[in-house]
Amino acid sequence: MSHLSPLLVQSSGICAERGEGSWLYDEQGNRWLDFTSGIGVTSTGHCHPKVVAATQAQVAKLVHAQYATVTHPSMLTLTDRLYEHLPKGLDAIAFSNSGSESVEAAIRLARQASGRTNLIAFRGGFHGRTLAAASLTTSTSKVRTGWQPLMAGVSIAPFPHAYRYGQDMDQCVTDCLNELDHIFITECNPADTAAMIIEPVQGEYGYYPASIAFMKGLRERCDKYGILLIADEIQAGFGRTGKFWSHEHFAVQPDMIITAKGLASGYPLSAIAASKEIMAQGYPGSQGGTYGANAVACAAALATLDVIEKEQLVSRADALGQQLLTHLQGLQKQHDCIDEIRGMGLMLGLEIVSAPHTPDGERAGKLLKHCESNGMLMLRCGTHGQVVRWLPPLTVSEAEIEQAVALFDTALKET
Secondary structure (H helix, E strand, C coil): CCCCCCCCCCCCCCCCCEEEECEEECCCCCEEEECCHHHHCCCCCECCHHHHHHHHHHHHHCCCCCCCCCCCHHHHHHHHHHHCCCCCCCCEEEEECCHHHHHHHHHHHHHHHHCCCEEEEECCCCCCCCHHHHHCCCCCHHHCCCCCCCCCCEEEECCCCHHHHCCCHHHHHHHHHHHHHHHHHHCCCHHHEEEEEECCECCCCCCCECCHHHHHHHHHHHHHHCCEEEEECCCCCCCCCCCCCHHHHHCCCCCEEEECHHHHCCCCCEEEEECHHHHCCCCCCCCCCCCCCCHHHHHHHHHHHHHHHHCCHHHHHHHHHHHHHHHHHHHHHHCCCEEEEEEECCEEEEEEEEECCEECHHHHHHHHHHHHHCCEECEEECCCCCEEEECCCCCCCHHHHHHHHHHHHHHHHHC
């Protein structure tokens, strides 16, 4: 531990030795109800038996087959299985290791396929920490600080943060779309714009969903100007919001999807999906990587899809998300420090305040430490660390949700 980078600071004091379902255990046998899911990664819970069996079998056969050199059955089967869940017309898939890497692959492809340079991202979005991904990220300044100059050609447009602006959603959407049109006039000519990239449900900024009107407004402008619409589904995709992809809530189809986190239940794997026509316009050698589509990670992803389908985890996320939301709304009525509840499915955030619209990251931190001391692990996000996020595995039980809410209620009363 003394040789670990001091910049790799953990949000808890837990040293996890093993995990099982919704629980983490340390070497002494203490356990914590894990409502972080590794920031949405362990979607099927810790060490789901089917995922464990699939990866153990794969390790015994083939660990690594570099996919720019040879193909392997797990990768080929995974592309077919993923295709079954993709929007119509998105029929080509490219794999990478991480969300950031796939974000960079997506914007590289967009620039090459369109022959245009500019990109539009949306305020509050988190897309990663690598150079191009950080250039698109405005969830907090720490991702960009000390990293300038970042990639050129990026414009940041407003996202409908109705709570932050103190507006109703309809007016907020109108204002945001008008501002986007103004950006087209003043700084980012549509003829120079390759793509817009958006989290349909924002993660790190505070679990803000977009709206049907806003997403349709983006789709209309992309269609009008020949701009590609990229949905960053890294955190909100793969069933998390109660639909397989979060953009499905908004009745809009993107031209490209980025997925990672819950894709392989904890194994490093990410992907972008687009049409074969768009993919074919990328330059030779522009996609690839040493570990992309690793055989064990692909086996884990196949098992993850099996679990999601057979255990109906997408519909469970919707139903259990409603159960959790109802409980949290009950807490909100009792505790003035909960100013707003946002999100969808099993991706919910509580805005913790000291007064209306006054973020209180210190109180949120105390809440999480109290929960940790009493057997539950949670995370914060938001500009001031004021948003407590509820991100359990999609396999979480009703009883575990009840237990988590009770623990959090106690924390609210005792902090």
